[in-house]
Amino acid sequence: MEYSIHNLIGEVTFGEMQNFSNLTVFPTFYNVDNKVSYLSLNIALDNGYVKIGEVSESGTVNNLYVENLSEHYILLLDGEELIGAKQNRVLNSTILLDKKSKTEIPVSCVESGRWSYQSKHFSSSDRIMSSKSKSRKMQDVNLNFERNEGYLKFQADQRRVWNSVDELLNTRKAFSSSSAMSDAFESSRDKMEDYLKSFKYLENQSGFVIAINNKIIGFEYISDPQIFSIYFKKLLRGYVIDALDNQKKNAAIITTEQARNFIMSVKDAKQFNDKSIGLGNSFRFTGENCIAASLIEKDEVIHYSQLYKDTADIEPEEQYGGQSTIRRRHGDGFSSRD
Known part of the structure; x- marks a missing residue:
């Protein structure tokens, strides 16, 4: 395992649940000295440092064009939603844009019913795709x-992404004229805010481990606490x-030991790596029951x-049982489903 990832998963500490x-x-x-300084996508967009658009006037579903106009590195997160242009997309992988750079980035469509310009450039939303959808992607x-x-390394199964969006719209009972993931989130905004106001960011916090129904399903980390x-x-x-549709009562309390064990489980996973889009290298981990990217x-x-793989399909007592996946080929440059 790459030593910087080994250090992270071995030395991370936990705050109060x-x-x-x-x-x-x-x-x-x-506790690590950060050598790489960068901006979030939201801050970069707000300051006019970056422009994101279709690769051409006609566009293509699974690629976008990004220009970093600034002297800053800019971070785009895996699963981060981009709204506007010909249809809404999500990032297929985390990308660190170089200063003064032009980059073609791999994305997936999360709005299958629209293929017409809403705006020339994309803006950033206030959400990442659902944990279940992100796991599948x-x-x-x-x-x-x-x-x-x-060159197809960073592409996802577009049809499976669309199926995940449909599933989310159905479970949230949300109407969407364009089958947009954003409508599922917007339809549940009030209920989601009830959750969000109960969780507080702590000083110098750089990540979290998260559980739904006391089943640990995710660990997120960003190097710069700010x-x-x-x-x-x-x-x-x-x-x-995802928590809104999976509420259960009388579940056992999760401990910090279980949270650490979840993080450490990646040590047994298969590892692959290659040059990332933009700066750096992308490391990938596939275990019997976990999936990870860095x-x-x-x-x-x-x-x-x-x-965890297909988290919504795994019951708490089955957390160490792997889930099979089906990979299907998807077309390129089309705007709606066959």
């Missing part, structure tokens, strides 16, 4: 790494949306995300 309803969060801390990309799929504070609620929303630049873990 926070809980609301069926969602539990363990704040995490990691990460499995696709990791499998591409395992199969050494060349940047993590910006992403804190944005990341949480991706878990809260971006490393200058020997520093910039972002790390670890999830």
